[in-house]
Structure formats: C-alpha cells, structure tokens
Amino acid sequence: MARQTDTTVTNDGITDQYEEYLMPIWKDLHVPVKRATGCTLEDFEGNEYLDLFSGIAVTNVGHGDDAVVEAAKDQLDEFVHGCTYVHPQGPAAELAERLAEVTPGDLQKTFFCNSGTESVEGAIKLARKYTGSKEVIALEMGFHGRTLGSLALTGNKAYKADMAPTINDVAHTPAPYRYRSPYRDADDETFVERTTADLERVIGTHTADDLAAIVVEPVMGEGGIIVPPTGYLRRLKEIARDHGALLIADEVQSGYGRTGELFASEHYDAVPDILTQAKGIANGLPLGAFTAPAEIADAFDSGDHLSTFGGNPVACAAALATIDRLEDEVTANAREQGAWLSEELAALEAEYDVVGEARGIGLMQGLEFVDPSAGTGPAGIAPEPDAEFAKHVGNYLREQGIVAGVGGYYKNVLRLQPPLSIDREGLERGVAGIRDAIDAELEAGR
Ligand SMILES: Cc1ncc(COP(=O)(O)O)c(C=O)c1O
Structure with missing residues (x-):
C-alpha cells in the first residue's frame, strides 16, 4: 500500500498543537513521530532516526513487529x-x-x-x-x-x-x-x-x-x-x-x-x-x-x-x-548485543574522564557523566554529576539522527534501551555517535 504523505502536517505544527491542547507536563519534547518500524522513527518531514530508547523501554520486539x-x-x-x-x-x-x-x-x-x-x-x-x-x-x-x-x-x-x-x-x-x-x-x-x-x-x-x-x-x-x-x-x-x-x-x-x-x-x-x-x-x-x-x-x-x-x-x-x-529469538539477541554494547561502553569509561561509570545488563545500559574538575559530588564519593554534559550529548545525538534517553536521579545518565531486536550495525552507529558527541562537547570546552 502506498504511504500517505500529508504535507500539511509538519513537526512544528504538531508541537504547536501540543503547546495549545495538551497539558504542559513535558516541556522537553523529543523528535515528533509519524511512523516507526523496527529501530527507526520517522518524523513528519521524512527525517529518520535510529531509536535507542524504544519509547522509554517499551517496543522491545521492534516498532511495528x-x-x-x-x-x-x-x-x-x-x-x-x-x-x-x-x-x-x-x-x-x-x-x-x-x-x-x-x-x-x-x-x-x-x-x-x-x-x-x-x-x-x-x-x-x-x-x-x-x-x-x-x-x-x-x-x-x-x-x-x-x-x-x-x-x-x-x-x-x-x-x-x-x-x-x-x-x-x-x-x-x-x-x-x-x-x-x-x-x-x-x-x-x-x-x-x-x-x-x-x-x-x-x-x-x-x-x-x-x-x-x-x-x-x-x-x-x-x-x-x-x-x-x-x-x-x-x-x-x-x-x-x-x-x-x-x-x-x-x-x-x-x-x-x-x-x-x-x-x-x-x-x-x-x-x-x-x-x-x-x-x-x-x-x-x-x-x-x-x-x-x-x-x-x-x-x-x-x-x-x-x-x-x-x-x-x-x-x-x-x-x-x-x-x-x-522467546523465539529477541531475548537472546538482547543478551548477545547487550554483552557487546557493555564492552563498548566500558571502553568509553576507560577512555574519557567525563564518563564516570558505564553500567547495565542486556540492552538496559547507561553512561553516567561527571565533571572531574568540579571535585567530589554527593557524599564526597565520586566526581560531581554533570547533567548539562549528558543533556548536550543527548541533543548532539538527536541532531545526528539518533534518539537516546537522558535521565537518572542526577539527570546525568545517557540511557540506551533500544528495541531488543536491534542489530550490531545499529549499535555500532549508536556507539560511534556517542563518541562523536563526547568529543564535540569536550572540544566545545563544556
Ligand atoms: C519500574 C517502573 N515502575 C512503574 C513505572 C510506571 O509505569 P507507567 O508509566 O506505565 O505507569 C515505570 C515507568 O517508567 C517504571 O520504570
């Protein structure tokens, strides 16, 4: 069936309707979604995004399975x-x-x-x-x-x-x-x-x-x-x-x-x-x-x-x-891809001081960003949480067509919870994007 493209609906149009008619509970809106398949989200202007967040860890077997x-x-x-x-x-x-x-x-x-x-x-x-x-x-x-x-x-x-x-x-x-x-x-x-x-x-x-x-x-x-x-x-x-x-x-x-x-x-x-x-x-x-x-x-x-x-x-x-x-295959894929992702994120922790800790299991992974120059954080135990850095990384990823979550108690954790059906190629793109985002933030002196 041919896809319908209603050119009168735009990303801005949708967010304007949100402003006008939905209760303002979530000011920090992510990419508008017109349709989604597998690990890909498409907005109202035909832009595609790699989804590493699954609508907050929901579409586990992939969008539109x-x-x-x-x-x-x-x-x-x-x-x-x-x-x-x-x-x-x-x-x-x-x-x-x-x-x-x-x-x-x-x-x-x-x-x-x-x-x-x-x-x-x-x-x-x-x-x-x-x-x-x-x-x-x-x-x-x-x-x-x-x-x-x-x-x-x-x-x-x-x-x-x-x-x-x-x-x-x-x-x-x-x-x-x-x-x-x-x-x-x-x-x-x-x-x-x-x-x-x-x-x-x-x-x-x-x-x-x-x-x-x-x-x-x-x-x-x-x-x-x-x-x-x-x-x-x-x-x-x-x-x-x-x-x-x-x-x-x-x-x-x-x-x-x-x-x-x-x-x-x-x-x-x-x-x-x-x-x-x-x-x-x-x-x-x-x-x-x-x-x-x-x-x-x-x-x-x-x-x-x-x-x-x-x-x-x-x-x-x-x-x-x-x-x-x-049971057929998707949980096993989460196990396998999660093990690979874990290692890649651990490498980022080893490489960058701003990554305080990489942690997770399966395809429930997070990177905690810290400010090593700001002394020790809460209870004097680990470096100060850096919520701004995490936010900038999330925004940079979005500009590169990658959707990830930013959250955690200190709002300084990049959350990677993609559909469990994601393949290696998708994760490789995600990890490369995170590396670029960190480099860009460091270069910008943040
Ligand atoms: C562990 C846990 N319990 C409960 C909830 C609430 O779920 P819902 O938003 O479907 O009401 C969430 C949502 O993020 C959650 O992560």
Missing part, C-alpha cells in the same frame, strides 16, 4: 472490549496461563490493568490484603509511577513537588548504587551485607512492625540504570520474610527481555512474591499486570480490585505474540 501487529489486527476483527472482569474471554485467559509458565518459580495468578503505575498500586493492595499489614519500604532513587500510591514509593522528590501528601506509611532505604555508595570498594558479598544492613536500620527506625512489602526494581531504570550485585534480591526476600512481609519486584521496565532474560529477577535467582509488569509486555499496546503465587493471589476477594479496560483483548493478543517473539 509483523507478528504483534497481525495478532492485534486479528483480535480487532473479533471484538475490542468486553471487560475482562465481567465477561470471561480468550486472550486474557490464555495470556494469564502463559504468564504462569514464563514468570519465575511459583508465580501463577495474574491481575491485568493498563499501565505500570496501576500494576504497582494493585500489588501494594494485594500485599496489604495478604499480610494484613500496611507499611511499605521502597528504594531511594527508585521509580514506581506517578499516581499517589506509586508516587509515594518513588524515591525522588523531583516527582513529588507540590503533590504531597501521598499515601502514608512508606519509608525509603538506600539503593544498591555502588558508584556513589560508601561501600563502593567492597566485594559483592560485603556490599550486599552493608546495603541490606541499612535496610534493617530503616525498618528499625522508620516502621512500626507492620510491614506489608518491600518494593524493588531488580534493575533500576529511571534512577539511572543501577544493577545490584548478585545476592541482593535474595537477601531482600529473606529480610521481607523475617518481618512477615512480601517482596514485590517491579519489573515494569526490567521485564520482557530487556536485561537478556525474560525477567531480570531470573539473573538473581530470587522469586519475588509479586511481580509487576507493563511497558514491554504488549510491545506498545497499553497493558499492565501483576502476578503472584496462588496462595497470595487468593487473598483478593471478589470486588477487592477491578479495572474496566484491564486485560483488554487486543492488548492481550499483542502480548501473547510479543512473548512468542521474545
């Missing part, structure tokens, strides 16, 4: 909505059964919603119902969403300004962020021991013996791509157990092949009590989910929770096709 699009179209022809919690229907039933197979350990029963935030909110309700306790602990620098419950767990005041009060009874514990940790030079075992001793201290000082859950991103995304050492998740589960609480793994961002396993928890040999999912689950169709062992899931009674759109059949059909693609 044939199998996913086909599955969604087939379901559109059948029916679009029946409310999963009123009318039993095939796609939700089949997907829930599939999730019982592909999620770790004894995770078995799923609740479907529409987003990551909702999956976290629902998981907290389930933990409270099952344990009969109320308090929740999350990680400093963690991100779990922006509704008032998930926002309370999000460990970053930048998201909370003017929005308090959120839900009560949430405390935060230091993240396993080795680069700026007082324990940065310890071996993995000692690092885990000390970081989780801090958690015990937080439980002792900030809670009232009424702990329902510890919530953790197995690999932290928005905080700046933070990968905890092996043993960390297992120790969190033991501590949760000791306090009669559940371990909730928020895999909204780290799930669905992103780290080179279907779920990041698999790297850590720890089965969470509840696993939250969204983003990559349906390759861009809105769907969220949380999955728990039957014993925990059955704590919910009829009416305890519901979602009108949750488990939408078109989204569930797309999710089934997405999981097939991830």
Whole structure:
C-alpha cells in the first residue's frame, strides 16, 4: 500500500498543537513521530532516526513487529472490549496461563490493568490484603509511577513537588548504587551485607512492625540504570520474610527481555512474591499486570480490585505474540548485543574522564557523566554529576539522527534501551555517535 504523505502536517505544527491542547507536563519534547518500524522513527518531514530508547523501554520486539501487529489486527476483527472482569474471554485467559509458565518459580495468578503505575498500586493492595499489614519500604532513587500510591514509593522528590501528601506509611532505604555508595570498594558479598544492613536500620527506625512489602526494581531504570550485585534480591526476600512481609519486584521496565532474560529477577535467582509488569509486555499496546503465587493471589476477594479496560483483548493478543517473539529469538539477541554494547561502553569509561561509570545488563545500559574538575559530588564519593554534559550529548545525538534517553536521579545518565531486536550495525552507529558527541562537547570546552 502506498504511504500517505500529508504535507500539511509538519513537526512544528504538531508541537504547536501540543503547546495549545495538551497539558504542559513535558516541556522537553523529543523528535515528533509519524511512523516507526523496527529501530527507526520517522518524523513528519521524512527525517529518520535510529531509536535507542524504544519509547522509554517499551517496543522491545521492534516498532511495528509483523507478528504483534497481525495478532492485534486479528483480535480487532473479533471484538475490542468486553471487560475482562465481567465477561470471561480468550486472550486474557490464555495470556494469564502463559504468564504462569514464563514468570519465575511459583508465580501463577495474574491481575491485568493498563499501565505500570496501576500494576504497582494493585500489588501494594494485594500485599496489604495478604499480610494484613500496611507499611511499605521502597528504594531511594527508585521509580514506581506517578499516581499517589506509586508516587509515594518513588524515591525522588523531583516527582513529588507540590503533590504531597501521598499515601502514608512508606519509608525509603538506600539503593544498591555502588558508584556513589560508601561501600563502593567492597566485594559483592560485603556490599550486599552493608546495603541490606541499612535496610534493617530503616525498618528499625522508620516502621512500626507492620510491614506489608518491600518494593524493588531488580534493575533500576529511571534512577539511572543501577544493577545490584548478585545476592541482593535474595537477601531482600529473606529480610521481607523475617518481618512477615512480601517482596514485590517491579519489573515494569526490567521485564520482557530487556536485561537478556525474560525477567531480570531470573539473573538473581530470587522469586519475588509479586511481580509487576507493563511497558514491554504488549510491545506498545497499553497493558499492565501483576502476578503472584496462588496462595497470595487468593487473598483478593471478589470486588477487592477491578479495572474496566484491564486485560483488554487486543492488548492481550499483542502480548501473547510479543512473548512468542521474545522467546523465539529477541531475548537472546538482547543478551548477545547487550554483552557487546557493555564492552563498548566500558571502553568509553576507560577512555574519557567525563564518563564516570558505564553500567547495565542486556540492552538496559547507561553512561553516567561527571565533571572531574568540579571535585567530589554527593557524599564526597565520586566526581560531581554533570547533567548539562549528558543533556548536550543527548541533543548532539538527536541532531545526528539518533534518539537516546537522558535521565537518572542526577539527570546525568545517557540511557540506551533500544528495541531488543536491534542489530550490531545499529549499535555500532549508536556507539560511534556517542563518541562523536563526547568529543564535540569536550572540544566545545563544556
Ligand atoms: C519500574 C517502573 N515502575 C512503574 C513505572 C510506571 O509505569 P507507567 O508509566 O506505565 O505507569 C515505570 C515507568 O517508567 C517504571 O520504570
């Protein structure tokens, strides 16, 4: 079919409409998108961009993947909505059964919603119902969403300004962020021991013996791509157990092949009590989910929770096709390409003082930019974060036709989270672009 080109729609026209008619929540807009395939975005003026960010880690099997699009179209022809919690229907039933197979350990029963935030909110309700306790602990620098419950767990005041009060009874514990940790030079075992001793201290000082859950991103995304050492998740589960609480793994961002396993928890040999999912689950169709062992899931009674759109059949059909693609080849590709990318980014860290740390797993990688001339940064542990440098690198890349994310708690991390179907050539172009961007910034004296 010939592509339609509406020459009256321009990039500026679209952003003007945004200014005029969308609420101004995101001032720093990225490239406008008219269409997207594989790892390529096209704007309204025919410019193409290499996508290294996947719409914030969502289109894991590539934009417009044939199998996913086909599955969604087939379901559109059948029916679009029946409310999963009123009318039993095939796609939700089949997907829930599939999730019982592909999620770790004894995770078995799923609740479907529409987003990551909702999956976290629902998981907290389930933990409270099952344990009969109320308090929740999350990680400093963690991100779990922006509704008032998930926002309370999000460990970053930048998201909370003017929005308090959120839900009560949430405390935060230091993240396993080795680069700026007082324990940065310890071996993995000692690092885990000390970081989780801090958690015990937080439980002792900030809670009232009424702990329902510890919530953790197995690999932290928005905080700046933070990968905890092996043993960390297992120790969190033991501590949760000791306090009669559940371990909730928020895999909204780290799930669905992103780290080179279907779920990041698999790297850590720890089965969470509840696993939250969204983003990559349906390759861009809105769907969220949380999955728990039957014993925990059955704590919910009829009416305890519901979602009108949750488990939408078109989204569930797309999710089934997405999981097939991830299992066929795409997760393995993430593992292979991620290992290569990791080495390339480590080389940049070795070469440039402004790259404080390269870190990541699979195709969830980050480069933390620092200003080595500005002395030590927070807590006197590593060089001062350099958010401006990271921003300039992101902008330079965009001018070269490459889309990457810039974020992290200090806003100084270049985030590379491309579609997991990306090939070596795409990554080579990305790495070369980053090198050029750093050189250009250094030459400009920034
Ligand atoms: C780990 C994690 N949890 C929850 C969310 C919230 O997801 P959503 O934006 O779909 O509500 C995000 C979004 O970035 C996330 O990274």
